[in-house]
Amino acid sequence: MKLTILGGGGFRVPLVYGALLADRGEGRVTRVVLHDLDAGRMSAVARVLAEQAADVPDAPEVSVTTDLDEAVRGADFVFSAIRVGGLAGRAADERVALAEGVLGQETVGAGGIAYGLRTVPVAVDIARRVARLAPDAWVINFTNPAGLVTEAMSRTLGDRVIGICDSPVGLGRRVARALGADAGADTFVDYVGLNHLGWVRGLRVDGRDELPRLLADRALLGSFEEGRLFGADWLQSLGAIPNEYLHYYYFNRETVRAYQDAELTRGAFLHRQQDRFYARAGNPGVSALKAWDETRAEREATYMSENRDTAGAGEREEEDLSGGYEKVALALMRAVARDERTTLILNVPNRGTVAALDADAVVEVPCTVDAHGARPVAVGPLPAHATGLVVSVKAVEREVLAAAASGSRATAVKAFALHPLVDSVNVARRLVDGYRAAHPQLAYLG
Known part of the structure; x- marks a missing residue:
């Protein structure tokens, strides 16, 4: 089975390859193709992978290419982890936003919008190439902003693109650990929202929700990262455990x-x-x-x-220092390739799961996964405070998609101005001008 990794010179590629090395099951990945625009970085990563595989019999073969069509053609799975503009672009996103007194984080607020505006056109091009050259492939998207990019690609690939993130996995693991539970097959994490904007609302162990016990115990709340990050009082007020990225909103x-x-x-x-x-x-x-x-x-x-x-x-x-997204990627590939039914928190089209959003809006929720792909599990309604944020941020994502499709500067300004963490239309206008000056990829915004 062929796996193509786009962004093959990326720093976290060895995590994915390490997970593949541990997979000895039938139908496993036997060929990995790395694609990157930077041949030097890709060569360095290939050296890491060669050392990882040195003592592993029948390790997946690794090849490298800077030709995107060659990389994608005939792939069974395409793992997309690109970074348009590189880390220099991320640093510029932060710098431009902070100069205006607003957040420049790469997926949240102004920085996330800037990153999305230069990434969506590239992601859409990739989706079209996959549809033409590997129509039976499944695309696993880790490119940030993951929910936004997955939704952009889904307009071409439909359900054959699935977004992944390690944040919900890590949060579920920490909540389970605080409760003395095993985050395994008998534990269901009731998590719902958008990528980097979700909440754990329940943790069912053998059918019993243990989250109320956690929320009632201040000592337990202080025993894990999100409890210390948000504080026991705030978590008890919310009645849920937010994804760590909500710290950018609440504080x-x-x-x-x-x-x-x-x-x-x-x-x-x-x-x-x-x-x-x-x-x-x-x-x-x-x-x-x-x-x-x-x-x-x-x-x-x-x-x-x-x-x-x-x-x-x-x-x-x-x-919490060992990563996790590579395990989600491997579990997803196994479930699809081997028809091994499992439940994973993924980014998929809503299809009525979150009542406040339309069917095509990509959300981050528990899904059942098998050879037919990922289907969201029905969840209860969001509380009003969470619904407001989710609807607002999804509206911003839609404006980003519209700006990327039309090249409209006015639509880009609207995307920035509507975000809850950007407090002025005039600031939004200056952000667009600042980002256009910083990023040649945004020259398309007329």
Whole structure:
């Protein structure tokens, strides 16, 4: 089975390959094709993968190419993890937004809109190529903003594109751990929302909802990352456990100030860090795998550090430093390829799951997955406070899609101005001008 990884020079590709190496089942991936526009980065990552596979019999064969059509043609699965504009683009997203006093995070607020505006046209082109060259392929999208990009691609690929994210998985695991439960087959995480905008509303173990026990116990709430990040009082008021990215909404002013005061923004930090990694990994005298392991440990430990510092949440737990999206990707591929029915939290078309949104709106909810793809599980209605945010942010995503399709600057301004974390139409206009100046990919906005 052929797996194509778009963004094959990306730093987290070895996580995916490591998961494939552990899969010994029938119908497993036997061929991996890496595609990237940066041949040097891709070569460095290929060195990491070769070291990972050194002692593994029958490891999946790895090849590399900068030709997108060659990479996609005949694929069974296409894993999309591209970053249009690279980490330099992410750093620019942060810088332009913070200069206007608003959040520049890569998936939330102004930064997420800018990232979406330059990514959607590329993602749509990929979707069209897949439809032409690998019509039976399943596309697993991890490209951010994941829900928005998945919805853009679904307009060409329909249900054959499925979005994944590791945030709900990590949150469910931490909630289960706090309750002394195993986040396994007998545990159902009632999670609903959009990508990076969702809430755990229940944790059913053998059919019994254990979340009320967690919410009633302040000590338990303080025992895991989201409890410390949001505070017991706020979680008890909400009656749910928010995805960590909701910290940008609930504590926006404090977070923006922390980002403005930081020596480096997250994008600038990662840009500097990964430049060092790729330089080391390209040196034949250096173990590329060791360089990658050391860089990944630092990356994971510093994840959302400004938010945790603002909340006094302390360091991340050891168990939360091991990633997770690669496990979701592998579980999804197994379920589809082998018809192994499972339940995963995924980004898929709504189809009536969230009553406040239309059928085609991509949402992030538990899904049953098998050879026919992913189907959302029916969930209860969102509380009013959550419905308001979800509807508002989905409206922004739709304006981003419309701007990307039309090239309309006015529509792009509307997308920024309607976002809950952008507080002025005039700020929205300046953001569009600032991002057009920073990103050549946005020259299409007339």
